[in-house]
Amino acid sequence: MKTLQKAEFLFDKIIDYMLTLAAVIIVLDALAVSMDVILRKVIGFTWAPLYEIITYSLLWMTFLGTTAIMRQNGHVKMDSITGSLSAKNEALLNVISHSICILIAAIMLYYTVKLTLADYQASFILASILNPPKWPIEIIIPIGFFMLFLQLIRNTRDFLKRYLLLSGMEKADDKKSDVKKFPSHT
Numbered sequence: 235m236k237t238l239q240k241a242e243f244l245f246d247k248i249i250d251y252m253l254t255l256a257a258v259i260i261v262l263d264a265l266a267v268s269m270d271v272i273l274r275k276v277i278g279f280t281w282a283p284l285y286e287i288i289t290y291s292l293l294w295m296t297f298l299g300t301t302a303i304m305r306q307n308g309h310v311k312m313d314s315i316t317g318s319l320s321a322k323n324e325a326l327l328n329v330i331s332h333s334i335c336i337l338i339a340a341i342m343l344y345y346t347v348k349l350t351l352a353d354y355q356a357s358f359i360l361a362s363i364l365n366p367p368k369w370p371i372e373i374i375i376p377i378g379f380f381m382l383f384l385q386l387i388r389n390t391r392d393f394l395k396r397y398l399l400l401s402g403m404e405k406a407d408d409k410k411s412d413v414k415k416f417p418s419h420t
Contacts, residue, residue, distance in 0.1 A: 249301050256298035259291045283363045290371050297378025304385045325397035332390040339386055343379040350376055
């Protein structure tokens, strides 16, 4: 296996583990909320920090799952527009849009790393019931943007390959049609 293929295999495994962790968080949140509702109705007890913990977990599950969605191209797309394009033009549009997304993800990665480091260095504490340090909660944001950045590069590469393949096929088809139009004199 080539080094790049090994790296991509490892990257896919990391995405799978992140997605699994997001699923575990969803299940734990569902169980926690269900138990909270039952306890509140039965004995009138609710654990006040639960809302805060679930809020943080929503952030984590979002950034843990975005790269998997991008890998499967399960994100929101303009199918009504792309459906009317040829396969070649659709691939080109995807190359352009993903290139723009790479730029946006890189900018977001830069600023979220900068913010997380600043919060870590300042020992920023959230003013809430639990008073947790902020950086462990927000560290998933730059991690998520980094993974998304890498996946966008992979998607762009694949769309570019598709575009070039389709462009090459079109040229080959044009040559075949030229041969049919102008029979050889043998």
